Amino acid sequence: xxxxxxxxxxxxxxxxxxxxxxxxxxxxxETGLLIAALIALxxxxxxxxxxxxxxxxxxxxAFRYGDGIWEQIFARFVFHSERSLRxxxxxxxxxxxxxxxxxxxxxxxxxxDTNNEIVMSNRAAKQLAGLRPKKDRGQRVxxxxxxxxxxxxxxxxxxxxxxxxxxxxxxxDWLNCRVVPYGADQKMxxxxxVTDRLRLNKMRRDFVANASHELRSPLTxxxxxxxxxxxxPEFEEWRMPIAQMQSQAxxxxxxxxxxxELSRLxxxxxxxxRDVVDVAGLIASSVKAVQSRGTTPAIHVExxxxxxxxxxxxxxxxxITNLVSNAARHTPEDGSITVRWEASGKSGLLSVEDxxxxxxxxxxxxxxxxxxxVDRGRSRDxxxxxxxxxxxxxxxxxxxxxxxxxxxxxxxxxxxCEFPKDRVELEETAEAALKSAEG
Amino acid sequence: xxxxxxTDHISRRYNKDIEDLRNSxxxxxxxxxxxxxxxxxxxxxxxxxxGLKVASDDYKVNNLEVNIDEECSRILATRxxxxxxxxxxxxxxxxxxxxxxxxxxxEKIGYLASQLAAMDRPSDSYRELKYLGNHVSxxxxxxxxxxxxxxxxxxxxxxxxxxxxxxEYDAITxxxxxxxxxxxRSIRRFMNVTWAARSxxxxxxxxxxxxxxxxxxxxxxxxxxxxxxxxxxxxx
Numbered sequence: 001x002x003x004x005x006x007x008x009x010x011x012x013x014x015x016x017x018x019x020x021x022x023x024x025x026x027x028x029x030e031t032g033l034l035i036a037a038l039i040a041l042x043x044x045x046x047x048x049x050x051x052x053x054x055x056x057x058x059x060x061x062a063f064r065y066g067d068g069i070w071e072q073i074f075a076r077f078v079f080h081s082e083r084s085l086r087x088x089x090x091x092x093x094x095x096x097x098x099x100x101x102x103x104x105x106x107x108x109x110x111x112x113d114t115n116n117e118i119v120m121s122n123r124a125a126k127q128l129a130g131l132r133p134k135k136d137r138g139q140r141v142x143x144x145x146x147x148x149x150x151x152x153x154x155x156x157x158x159x160x161x162x163x164x165x166x167x168x169x170x171x172x173d174w175l176n177c178r179v180v181p182y183g184a185d186q187k188m189x190x191x192x193x194v195t196d197r198l199r200l201n202k203m204r205r206d207f208v209a210n211a212s213h214e215l216r217s218p219l220t221x222x223x224x225x226x227x228x229x230x231x232x233p234e235f236e237e238w239r240m241p242i243a244q245m246q247s248q249a250x251x252x253x254x255x256x257x258x259x260x261e262l263s264r265l266x267x268x269x270x271x272x273x274r275d276v277v278d279v280a281g282l283i284a285s286s287v288k289a290v291q292s293r294g295t296t297p298a299i300h301v302e303x304x305x306x307x308x309x310x311x312x313x314x315x316x317x318x319x320i321t322n323l324v325s326n327a328a329r330h331t332p333e334d335g336s337i338t339v340r341w342e343a344s345g346k347s348g349l350l351s352v353e354d355x356x357x358x359x360x361x362x363x364x365x366x367x368x369x370x371x372x373x374v375d376r377g378r379s380r381d382x383x384x385x386x387x388x389x390x391x392x393x394x395x396x397x398x399x400x401x402x403x404x405x406x407x408x409x410x411x412x413x414x415x416x417c418e419f420p421k422d423r424v425e426l427e428e429t430a431e432a433a434l435k436s437a438e439g
Numbered sequence: 440x441x442x443x444x445x446t447d448h449i450s451r452r453y454n455k456d457i458e459d460l461r462n463s464x465x466x467x468x469x470x471x472x473x474x475x476x477x478x479x480x481x482x483x484x485x486x487x488x489x490g491l492k493v494a495s496d497d498y499k500v501n502n503l504e505v506n507i508d509e510e511c512s513r514i515l516a517t518r519x520x521x522x523x524x525x526x527x528x529x530x531x532x533x534x535x536x537x538x539x540x541x542x543x544x545x546e547k548i549g550y551l552a553s554q555l556a557a558m559d560r561p562s563d564s565y566r567e568l569k570y571l572g573n574h575v576s577x578x579x580x581x582x583x584x585x586x587x588x589x590x591x592x593x594x595x596x597x598x599x600x601x602x603x604x605x606x607e608y609d610a611i612t613x614x615x616x617x618x619x620x621x622x623x624r625s626i627r628r629f630m631n632v633t634w635a636a637r638s639x640x641x642x643x644x645x646x647x648x649x650x651x652x653x654x655x656x657x658x659x660x661x662x663x664x665x666x667x668x669x670x671x672x673x674x675x
Contacts, residue, residue, distance in 0.1 A: 130584075135588065136588070139587060139588065140462060140465070140587075142462075142465070142466075142469070143461075143462060143465040143587040144584060144587055144588075146465055146466070146468050146469025146470075146472055146583060147469055147472075147473065148466075148469055148470050148473055151466060151469065166476060168580055171573050171577075
């Protein structure tokens, strides 16, 4: 039993006992007990009322609690109320700090709930997109930022995808938007200013396109004169140099043509899905074209005629031609090349395997860079320009496809292009339908 | 700011209907804003393909207008809204008409862009049209923001802004006339520029209308065909 309880009970018993003893003297013990009990009750009621008044007016000084149970209660109350006040103040401080740090972020951050309504947004969101931190709380974010692309992004719930929208506040600026899951069922919309990046990218693209365009006309003149001189050179000893100049001019023309194709590919969007491409037919014609250019190793083709791709036919043909002619260039004449086009699971797999010299593992990640050469010292007379794989990679990414390269030096290489299932179509022939019906 | 008072009904379903209706108006607004900015970009960059794309995309705006109109009639018939809800529905019916007209003007600008792309281009690539276009896009954006936020002050700003757009339009017309007098061979081209400027100016008028509907929706006052200055004395 705590000290204060004992004190209270002993004090109360003594007080009531004393009352009863005094009553005894006058021969009326019940009356004495009653009067003592009433006095004790009155005093406790007074304390209770005073305590209540102290709580209501918050004027604790005026409360005379004496010592005993009331002092204990009062001390405990003051202790708890001060502690909760301290906590509250600390939380408020902490919140202010969090607020300050989110406001200091250079990227806009908007917390939204399942209905796309704004829960919280920082200062950058106001500067970049005009979302007002307090007033727009509860508004749907796509009612304020009304870009059709953003609405689609919010509906898709894809946390990997990102889109660029024009800033509604700063004319000419571009914002990159991403939606990432946040907390239990909230999402966070991240806005980043990408104006400079887009401008740089555009400048680089324009430069390559303009430079190759400007180089083409002088080169046409040079190779035109070369062609006419080559027919009857003035001196016999010029025949060799002129022939070499002709072949180099042709090479430059090819480089320029491929550079221009690359820059066209870069500015083009995703390939459409309306046209159905007959891959097997393209493989046959590409192989024939490569073979007609000179002696090649044996080329085996295993293509599934029923399997088609939805996309751009010319671009797919360029992929096949580039891969096959690459393989032919790096494979000795007694080697072999295998071109396969088949269904793999639900996706379509185009692979070109050769038994050529192979590529060392450290070079594989850089193969698709422009003008990348495995062997810097090797002569460039093999007809390659150095842009083929870059073009392949660009075309594949425009068809949502993946390029993977496996190679063992001395054994051979395999280039595999995997097309996703919504780009691939399996044409059911009557025969196949019959077979599946039997099975 | 007062968006919550719209969704204050006993019937949950009614709340949701009205909220959905408002959201689809904002979606339509977003689409129209996108069309307009692409049309302006087509003129400024001389991109005839983009211009034709804008023109052929106008059907999306029209479809949305028809859908929203139908939804409004359905709510009017089944819920018989009163007071602020009724004003909201009336304002929406009017707003989508103006949005659809803005879509039509953007379609026109798209066509004009594709025609202008085939002609000589001035060295400043139609800077005045770009300024006027940006000005009008800002106005439209401000009007739709005011609609979303039910912001009377911002709507009044939009209404006032229209005078400045009209001045800019006058300046462009005058400039075009000067050019045409200097060089009669350029008349065809500058006629197209004038048409584009005219379309942009009309878009400004429609944006102003939307601003007026917002004021009607929030305060129940009709300020059309009155002097704007009156409203600044006593904003209720």
